[in-house]
Amino acid sequence: MEIVKLVADLKSKISSYKSKGKSIGFVPTMGALHRGHLSLTKESVKNNDVTVVSIFVNPTQFNNPDDLKTYPRTITEDLDKLSAYQPDLIFIPEVEEIYPESDSRVFKFGHLDQVMEGKNRPGHFNGVAQVVSKLFNMVEPDNAYFGRKDFQQVAVIKQMVKDLHLSVSVVACPIIRETDGLAMSSRNLLLSLEERKNASKISETLFKARNLVPALSVIELRDWVIEEINKNPYLSVEYFEIVDDTKLLPIESWEDTNEKIGCITVQVGKVRLIDNVTF
Template identity: 45%
Template structure:
């Protein structure tokens, strides 16, 4: 396994693979890899001849008040996991490699990025779209892999690829959960023991909403109200949002039908966690 720190190194390696007629998969990450990331990498290894995993904590998707400096990092552990899983190349650039001092070109999106996480994190998806677009241009993958836990991000990237005519297949992979139901997240490491127990309220509300849909409930307001009531039963939980939206446009819906996304963002203490389910 190779670790590349520059755009030039990545492009040279990918060109060599292309000359051999090999397919390339990309798994973009911010590192501190867990079983959720591992599931993306395994799928990419299964689908492609060569796999690139990017490990880059992207500064442009963090607001000044967010946890850029505190975001967990462990490159040694990440490298070992990637090698074990069959990754061929890790792209691990410094911010200066990705963003020139006078950088001023952005990839932005209307509509899909204004709801859910976009309401409380208004610059977030501009940063996501820009860095993912750059990674696509650098690696030129046949396929790129993203987790369903970040459902809004996945929808936005799919729309960006469609709108900008990028010749890349976007593969969404299911949420990976802890044994007790909590969705895997690098930010789970921020939680103390009491908060970790309290965080189960997210998955419990998600499972409640799913159960209501499975039992035939289609009134989005009723499902949302039940999920809100469940979350509010936990004293350490503070709701950012509970929304039921169209799975393609990210706009609110009154009736649950395919495709519908039920998504939540909840603060447990100071830690903001997200979860969702899709109909």
């Protein structure tokens, strides 16, 4: 497990691996690693000759400066956790390495980045596309691993790969949850004890909602989930949408598409938590 901080050094090592015909797996992260990130690392190590994990808090995807400032940074603990999985390279660049100049690129994803997170966090997915496209160019992975908790982000990255004609396979891996069902997130570290205790109501409600299909209509179920979570004084639903799993368009009937995804964002105190469930 080798730590690399400079792009030039990273590219040199990747070039050496590729000259030997080795496959490259890549796990991009913003640090504050949990079992979700580690499951992606494990999957990459299992299925590739070489695994690269990046730790970089990307400033261009934060539309709220306070959110960027308070995002947890735990490099020492992250490296300790990764050591159990032995990825080959850990890329930990400074902002100036990734953005030697301001990135003015504007990506167009049509409907994909205009709904849900895109609607509520203007510019967020453009920032994601900026950094992920840069990292893909630096790492040149054969496979890149992302968690399904960020379902909309995965859809956007897949579209970006298609639009830019990149030769990388985007692998979406299952959501990893705490014992009480809460989807693992680096932001969970920012919750108070009482907020953390009540945050499990999010997944609990989503799981109950699956049992109400098709007894309730799509609209009835959407309203039920929002009302059920908002009953908790610690929680406030920002949005809950039931969409198809490819174009992320809202569905009107349970017969509209083969796979339906319920995507939610909930404000817990000052912390935004996202989750989703397949119906």
